[in-house]
Amino acid sequence: MTSPTASPLATSTLRTSAMGITASLIGWFIVVEIVSGILQGYYIPLFSDIVLELGIRDADVNWFEAGQLLLSAIVVPILAKLGDMFGHKKILLLAAILTALASWGLVFADSFWSFLLFWSLQGFYVVWLPLEIALIFERGREQNRGVSLTRRAAGLLVVGLEAGAIIGALAAGRVYAATGDLALTLMVPAIAVTLVAVVIWVFVPESTPSGARSIDTLGTVILAWGLLLVTGALAWMRLIGELDLGGGAWWGVAGLLALGVALLAVFVWYELRQQNPIIDIRVLIRPEMWPVQATAFLIGISLLGAQGPLSTYAGTDPALGYGLGLDASERSYVIGLYLVSLIVGAVIFSLTSRRISPRLMLIAAALLVGVGYTLFLPFHLELWQVLLNLSIAGIGCGALVGAMPAAAAAAAPLGHTGEASGMTNTTKTIGGAFSSAVFGVVLAAGVGTVAGHTASSLGGYITVWAICAAGGFLAALLLLVVPKVAFADAPPA
Missing domain, CATH: 1.20.1250.20 (MFS general substrate transporter like domains)
Structure with missing residues (x-):
């Protein structure tokens, strides 16, 4: 036969x-x-x-x-x-x-x-x-x-x-x-x-759809309100820092943030008891998944939160002893170079992903982000120094932007790929919102420290760079706990 x-x-x-x-x-x-x-x-x-x-x-x-x-x-x-x-x-x-x-x-x-x-x-x-x-x-x-x-x-x-x-x-x-x-x-x-x-x-x-047709309506409502309160509190925090409002406004922000975090905790408790949750918490806490989501949050700090401080630092008058004194057109070239470095990082990731362990690629990219922003601490007075530091961090960020959704999809079971890759975007956005709010407060706190100027203090910018560097290094440490065989193709049957 x-x-x-x-x-x-x-x-x-x-x-x-x-x-x-x-x-x-x-x-x-x-x-x-x-x-x-x-x-x-x-x-x-x-x-x-x-x-x-x-x-x-x-x-x-x-x-x-x-x-x-x-x-x-x-x-x-x-x-x-x-x-x-x-x-x-x-x-x-x-x-x-x-x-x-x-x-x-x-x-x-x-x-x-x-x-x-x-x-x-x-x-x-x-x-x-x-x-x-x-x-x-x-x-x-x-x-x-x-x-x-x-x-x-x-x-x-x-x-x-x-x-x-x-x-x-x-x-x-x-x-x-x-x-x-x-x-x-x-x-x-x-x-x-x-x-x-x-x-x-x-x-x-x-x-091919997963086949599930029931929507976790209550879970969706709890999640929406929790995220709305948390991100809304962060947006208000940044505005309060920029507008220098009174102490009562800060208490309102703290209340919104606490209520949002409490709702998200209720959401986790509720979802663990659902057969078809809107977000499967059990998938997110898998050993190959949670470090990726945490990395997305940490990289969102530098990728989304640090662009504003970078632009204002580049425009700060060097007469203060720091800053580059660039006009709007020249600052756009700095941002353009950063975008090009993101492209370079994404291309390097795409070309080397077949030859190097994806886990090692993620760790190396996170380390580049940490190294790039660490170099800002001693080297920030010359344009070439800022461009070099930014290019190093940008290459790492570019690789991670491409790697994180793919890594999350690889770590997800059948029927959860969209959910897992989408969560990297959500956690990255929340990381960016959190850092943007914190950076706004940090930089606003130093405004006016030099008589006759409204520029933020050098200490404020150093704090921003230190937080971005710490986020990159912490992400690399978290990725070390990911199983070595994670994010690889399954062996052929």
Whole structure:
């Protein structure tokens, strides 16, 4: 009797076909991430013009970031879980459509509150990358190469993301200069997101849903309120530090933060008793999972929280004995170099992920972040010193941005890939919110220490750099406890 197994030629043909589909999928996702980067870089050069158009103050721009931060912290874990349940493509398409509608809303917004509403709703794009990672991982899992494929793809997606941010930042000023009309200028990202929604609808295949159809409604409500209170308290903390409000405001922040933490503790207790939780706590406490989530939080400190202090330090008058005295145009070049270093880190991660243990790659990247910010402590007076330090930290951050969602997906059991990769984004966002609030308070505390100046003190900046360095080194230590065989492809059957 002949064996029912497929011939080697047929097996090879199927494998080649599957690899071709996956490569095509990654290519479309790179396009999606370029647009995601455009959204993150396009509006920044236009903020001064948006302030004038809306008739608001420069300080009011902080509310845009706070609103989007609040929404993203809440929706990412929920949408990622829904992707596992109903199919990652469906939720990715839904998030793209909502982002497109919000982007078009910004074009026609004519008041502070309408602009704040649509800006916050535009934050749905933050779930794109976790859902893309889940789709690639599920596609690769069918070939017993999901982990290695996802690692390489994640690096390429981050390259697309950072390239898009650079393209957006460079294009915005030129489009506005050419048109002289803010509404026409804001149509560019809206059109780009609309086209991306069509790309997802037409070219992205669906993943296999987990089969679960019941939604943990009460758990979702508890999680949403807990994250809302925590991130809201952090946003208020930063504003209080910037506006130098009284002691009563600090008591209000402390109360909100305590209530939010208490609700999150209740959420953990409740989820451990549910059959289909919105976030499976048992998955998050696995030995190969919790260090990745903790690393995402710690890297969010330097990746998201330190950019503001970097910009203000670069613009500080060197007559104070520190600072670089760069104007707005020159500061944009510093930020541009940082983005390029993120791309370099993502490319290095993608190219070396097949040859080096992914666990060692994560540890090395975290160490680079720690080393880069440690070098700021003695070397920060010259431009070349700041650029060198920033490049070292940026390479580490770039590698980690690509590595963390892939590592989380690899550590998750079947049916939890979207949830796990999405949580890295949530913890990174909360880490960025926490550090941004703390850094704002630290830097505000040193304002005016030099007579006649409003610059923050050097001690404040050193504190910021020390916290970023400690976060990188602590992340490396946590990753040492991850099993050595974690994040690797399963051996062939």
